[in-house]
Amino acid sequence: MTTTKLTMAQAVIRFLVNQYVERDGQEHQFFAGCFGIFGHGNVAGIGQALQQTPEFRYYQTRNEQAMVHTAAAFAKMNNRFRTLVCTTSIGPGATNMVTAAAGATINRLPVLLLVGDIFARRNVAPALQQLETPFSQDISVNDCFKPISRYWDRINRPEQIITSLPEVMRILTSPADTGAVTLALPQDVQTEAFDYPANLFEKRVWTIPRNRPDEGLLARAVGWIRESAQPLIIAGGGVLYSEAVEALANFAEQTGIPVAETQAGKGALPYDHPLALGAMGVTGTPGANIMGREADLVIGVGTRYSDFTTASKTAFQNPNVRFVNVNVAEIDAYKHSAAPLLGDARVVLQELSAALQGYDTGSEYRARAQLFNKEWDAEVNRLYNLEHGPPISQGEVIGAVNKASRPQDVVLCAAGSLPGDLHKLWRTRDPKGYHLEYGYSCMGYEIAGGLGVKMADPKREVYVMVGDGSYLMMSQEIVTSVQEAYKLTIILINNHGFSSIGGLSQSIGSGGFGTKHLYRNKDTGQIDGERLPVDFAANARSLGAHVIEAQDLPGLKAALQEAKGQNRTTVIVVETDREERVPGYESWWDVAVAEVSEMESVQTAFKSYQSAKERERYHL
Numbered sequence: 001m002t003t004t005k006l007t008m009a010q011a012v013i014r015f016l017v018n019q020y021v022e023r024d025g026q027e028h029q030f031f032a033g034c035f036g037i038f039g040h041g042n043v044a045g046i047g048q049a050l051q052q053t054p055e056f057r058y059y060q061t062r063n064e065q066a067m068v069h070t071a072a073a074f075a076k077m078n079n080r081f082r083t084l085v086c087t088t089s090i091g092p093g094a095t096n097m098v099t100a101a102a103g104a105t106i107n108r109l110p111v112l113l114l115v116g117d118i119f120a121r122r123n124v125a126p127a128l129q130q131l132e133t134p135f136s137q138d139i140s141v142n143d144c145f146k147p148i149s150r151y152w153d154r155i156n157r158p159e160q161i162i163t164s165l166p167e168v169m170r171i172l173t174s175p176a177d178t179g180a181v182t183l184a185l186p187q188d189v190q191t192e193a194f195d196y197p198a199n200l201f202e203k204r205v206w207t208i209p210r211n212r213p214d215e216g217l218l219a220r221a222v223g224w225i226r227e228s229a230q231p232l233i234i235a236g237g238g239v240l241y242s243e244a245v246e247a248l249a250n251f252a253e254q255t256g257i258p259v260a261e262t263q264a265g266k267g268a269l270p271y272d273h274p275l276a277l278g279a280m281g282v283t284g285t286p287g288a289n290i291m292g293r294e295a296d297l298v299i300g301v302g303t304r305y306s307d308f309t310t311a312s313k314t315a316f317q318n319p320n321v322r323f324v325n326v327n328v329a330e331i332d333a334y335k336h337s338a339a340p341l342l343g344d345a346r347v348v349l350q351e352l353s354a355a356l357q358g359y360d361t362g363s364e365y366r367a368r369a370q371l372f373n374k375e376w377d378a379e380v381n382r383l384y385n386l387e388h389g390p391p392i393s394q395g396e397v398i399g400a401v402n403k404a405s406r407p408q409d410v411v412l413c414a415a416g417s418l419p420g421d422l423h424k425l426w427r428t429r430d431p432k433g434y435h436l437e438y439g440y441s442c443m444g445y446e447i448a449g450g451l452g453v454k455m456a457d458p459k460r461e462v463y464v465m466v467g468d469g470s471y472l473m474m475s476q477e478i479v480t481s482v483q484e485a486y487k488l489t490i491i492l493i494n495n496h497g498f499s500s501i502g503g504l505s506q507s508i509g510s511g512g513f514g515t516k517h518l519y520r521n522k523d524t525g526q527i528d529g530e531r532l533p534v535d536f537a538a539n540a541r542s543l544g545a546h547v548i549e550a551q552d553l554p555g556l557k558a559a560l561q562e563a564k565g566q567n568r569t570t571v572i573v574v575e576t577d578r579e580e581r582v583p584g585y586e587s588w589w590d591v592a593v594a595e596v597s598e599m600e601s602v603q604t605a606f607k608s609y610q611s612a613k614e615r616e617r618y619h620l
């Protein structure tokens with residue numbers, strides 16, 4: 001056997017450089033490089049290995065959580081064909097990644113975490129930052145990654161990577177099982193040399209399959225669809241990852257079944273397609289929610305039916321409603337007692353189309369969907385042109401950004417009141433033009449994620465829309481975007497606090513408690529004093545961005561034009577009226593209200609909560 005003597009860390013990097021994925025004959029190098037912050041837990045191992053492997057580019061980050069968001073966004077933009085590696089030291093550097101790793105797993109996005117770990121040799125323990133546990137020496141802080149990783153391994157001997165790395169790749173490239181993968185690498189073992197079999201480092205191509213569904217189940221699903229008079233398609237993220245937008249449009253047009261979209265699935269159809277009902281669920285449109293409520297059959301394609309999609313299980317009220325679920329993952333395919341079509345969205349939709357020749361919902365049903373589409377577009381127009389304030393409304397900001405952007409540009413967001421408003425109002429013209437992290441809705445994903453999208457496709461302009469609260473939580477990756485010359489256009493919406501949770505707090509009877517960015521008031525003892533004097537423009541400027549402050553809608557439009565001419569990350573700060581909200585349409589979200597309270601507003605909220613909750617259904 002030919003062998004190559006390498007440190008464990010050098011062997012890991014050399015293996016990763018040579019991993020490729022392929023689907024439909026198209027090959028992609030799976031890892032585009034490695035983000036990292038070095039400390040004693042990885043500087044001499046992975047750090048040294050990266051230094052001597054310049055073809056595997058090393059990127060700096062300012063915060064370990066951020067780099068995992070960047071990697072996840074990069075993977076999402078690449079339809080999971082590519083990702084980035086993230087390396088950290090032991091201790092806080094490692095655990096900083098936990099939040100974003102959970103987000104990657106929940107969003108089914110591949111990220112590889114190479115975390116430093118405590119000495120396997122143990123004699124020098126406790127090392128700096130080492131957790132000690134009285135009953136075991138086999139635990140470190142990296143065990144925190146176990147529940148949020150789809151594969152987790154600790155490498156206590158250098159030869160263990162020979163059997164571990166192929167498992168890492170199997171999971172990362174699996175459409176059904178992908179998510180965060182954690183390899184805990186003890187700092188001493190990273191630097192130990194071993195004679196590795198040379199063929200470990202040969203180029204490997206992992207085929208991402210387009211699995212076909214079971215024939216009997218397909219026949220059952222076809223039967224259910226043929227029996228259905230009022231069917232509805234819900235398009236989830238799987239439609240985009242499978243590159244099934246054309247197959248979906250063909251299927252919808254052939255059958256006359258309208259399409260509603262989840263946050264991850266938005267963009268599956270262009271906004272002006274006659275069968276496009278737009279957003280589904282809590283943050284949905286009237287058309288999607290009314291047709292969902294009445295549907296006798298729901299065809300979920302690549303969706304995991306989050307509570308936002310199902311309106312906390314109140315969205316489907318037809319007593320005879322049934323489900324057909326097209327999904328690569330069993331856990332999703334079987335939801336709601338569906339006829340589970342376990343397989344790739346594109347091929348399953350093609351097989352359904354072939355089996356449903358002659359089936360049509362009819363011209364009346366098609367016309368109804370088209371009318372909903374048109375009526376909704378008029379409502380979007382109204383909200384884009386509200387002429388509120390100044391401070392202007394958030395809907396007007398969304399309209400200005402939508403109009404300034406080209407069809408292929410990307411809008412990106414994650415948390416606050418923006419995701420719901422964007423889900424409703426953004427006119428998507430390109431399948432990859434709308435990027436919402438709404439599986440974990442993690443404040444702080446926005447700018448770090450925008451960087452990942454820009455790295456994935458620098459030809460597109462990336463419009464990061466971020467609330468003031470989320471900006472304050474994590475904005476330091478502006479520095480990395482400047483360092484790497486990946487330009488972002490960041491629209492920072494200042495409504496002086498947490499407008500979304502403020503609204504939620506009002507709805508549960510708590511009147512917005514704790515959601516405004518105000519001084520503590522000496523008289524009341526509460527946080528209800530004057531506004532805090534945060535200078536967002538100065539803050540962004542200090543990180544290296546070009547900054548424009550917009551006072552009103554014409555100012556915002558001018559700022560967006562100016563931003564286009566910039567090649568440096570540009571932050572546009574705009575103030576909005578936090579109480580001028582985009583309304584909800586025909587939907588509800590279950591946020592449990594206090595059953596007892598001395599506050600009358602809470603008692604009232606609980607009463608209406610109890611009655612709304614009665615509409616929740618089990619789909620058995």
Ligand SMILES: Cc1ncc(C[n+]2csc(CCOP(=O)(O)OP(=O)(O)O)c2C)c(N)n1
Pocket residue numbers: 415416417418440441442443444466467468469470471495497498499500501
């Ligand atoms: C990391 C994290 N912490 C807390 C929350 C809960 N949360 C959701 S939205 C929100 C407020 C966001 O404020 P901002 O970014 O200003 O947006 P706005 O609500 O004002 O639109 C909070 C605290 C979250 N989603 N993520």
Ligand SMILES: [Mg+2]
Pocket residue numbers: 416467468469493494495496497498499
């Ligand atoms: Mg805010």
